[in-house]
Amino acid sequence: MSSASAEQREHGRLRTVASDAAHALAFLTILPLRVGDPGPRGLSGAAAWFPLVGALVGALAGATRDLGADAFGPLTASVLAVLVLVVVTGALHLDGLADTADALGARGGGAERRLAVMRDPTTGVFGVLALLAWALLLTSALASLSDRDALLALIVAGLTSRWAVLFHAAAEQPARQDGLGAAFRVAPAALGAATTTAVLLAPFVCGIGPGLVDGWVALAAGLASAVAATLYARRLLGGRTGDTLGATVALAEVAVVLTLLALWHS
Numbered sequence: 001m002s003s004a005s006a007e008q009r010e011h012g013r014l015r016t017v018a019s020d021a022a023h024a025l026a027f028l029t030i031l032p033l034r035v036g037d038p039g040p041r042g043l044s045g046a047a048a049w050f051p052l053v054g055a056l057v058g059a060l061a062g063a064t065r066d067l068g069a070d071a072f073g074p075l076t077a078s079v080l081a082v083l084v085l086v087v088v089t090g091a092l093h094l095d096g097l098a099d100t101a102d103a104l105g106a107r108g109g110g111a112e113r114r115l116a117v118m119r120d121p122t123t124g125v126f127g128v129l130a131l132l133a134w135a136l137l138l139t140s141a142l143a144s145l146s147d148r149d150a151l152l153a154l155i156v157a158g159l160t161s162r163w164a165v166l167f168h169a170a171a172e173q174p175a176r177q178d179g180l181g182a183a184f185r186v187a188p189a190a191l192g193a194a195t196t197t198a199v200l201l202a203p204f205v206c207g208i209g210p211g212l213v214d215g216w217v218a219l220a221a222g223l224a225s226a227v228a229a230t231l232y233a234r235r236l237l238g239g240r241t242g243d244t245l246g247a248t249v250a251l252a253e254v255a256v257v258l259t260l261l262a263l264w265h266s
Contacts, residue, residue, distance in 0.1 A: 016045065020190075024049035028162065029057065030090045047169075047186045048193035050162035055201065058158025061085045062151030069147045078142035081154065082135055085253075093253075096246020097134060098127030103237065111238040115175060118243050137254050141261045152209045153260045156202050160222035161252035163198040166191050167226040168248045172233050172240040180242030210264045221259040225252035 023046040026033040061084040068077030086094065103114040105126035117124075123131075142150045166186050174182035203215030229248040233240045 020045040021049045024053045028053045028092070029088050043183075044185050044187040045190055047166050048190035048197075050166060051159040051194050051197045051201065054158035054160070054162030055155050055205075056158070057085065057088050058154040058156070059151070060088055061158075062154035065142055065150045065154065066147045074145075074147075074150075075139075075143045078139045078150070081142055081150070082139050085138075085154075093246040093249040094131060094134065096243040096248075097130050097250040098123050099243040100232075100247035101126040101130035103243075104232075111175070111236065114237055115241070118237075118241060134250055134254055138257060141254075141257045144261055145264065149209055149260070149264055152205055153257050155205050156215065156218050156260065157253045157256040159198055159201055159205075160218055160256050161225075161249045163194050163219075164222040164226040164252040165245050165248045166194050167223060168229050168233075168240060169245060171226070171230045172244075175233065175237045175239030175241050180245065184242070184245065206260075214260060214263050217263060218256045218259055221255040222252040225255045 022033050023043060025031055027043060027046065028050065061081040064084045065074075065077045065081035068080050071077075072080070099118040099120075102120070102124040103118045105124065106114045106117045142153070145153060169184055170186045170191055176182060198219060202219050203212045206212060206215035206218065226248055229244055229251060230240070233244045237244065
């Protein structure tokens with residue numbers, strides 16, 4: 001193999017890596033990145049970057065909580081941090097949480113009825129309650145943490161929740177043949193890379209604060225959220241959808257922050 005061919009192959013790999021990272025950022029945030037069509041790879045390769053993008057989102061929210069605490073106090077700063085999570089992600093995951101909760105409250109008709117409810121653009125009572133519970137639990141938990149611990153908890157929650165959703169996607173088949181639930185397929189290599197990132201980074205971040213082992217516990221909480229979402233989707237919907245993917249992220253965020261609050265206040 002000539003040196004020119006080797007350079008071209010290396011250049012091609014670097015372009016693929018950069019493209020995957022850009023697509024992960026563009027998909028998970030509202031950053032105005034100009035990314036082209038990912039082609040047959042879709043988001044499968046970009047999934048490897050999900051935990052790092054989640055950590056970045058969590059860091060932005062955590063910095064808001066940290067910087068705002070001196071000026072407004074921990075409660076108001078925690079509300080602002082939650083708003084940053086919503087705005088930076090374009091409420092992508094919360095829409096899925098609300099629709100998934102509404103499907104849970106659907107009466108009669110089985111899986112087809114629940115899937116139809118999830119496609120309804122209006123938000124029902126169950127959806128509103130789920131959104132309120134998410135916001136109140138997250139805000140109150142962050143307000144109970146110190147500035148530094150709130151920052152660390154949000155970083156870990158961001159990376160763990162975006163890792164957990166990959167397990168949900170890999171563990172369950174799509175409930176229908178269209179939509180994000182069917183289009184989002186996680187490549188084994190991307191899942192392995194994302195898992196390596198989460199397993200290394202979560203304990204490292206927690207090690208800056210109260211303890212290294214807490215990162216492993218946080219990962220377990222995120223994984224438990226993915227398992228719960230998968231069992232729900234399998235039993236009541238017949239498979240995953242784009243909404244259950246979003247709900248997994250939202251549930252894991254709350255589960256991780258609450259878990260770390262319990263650990264760090266024990």
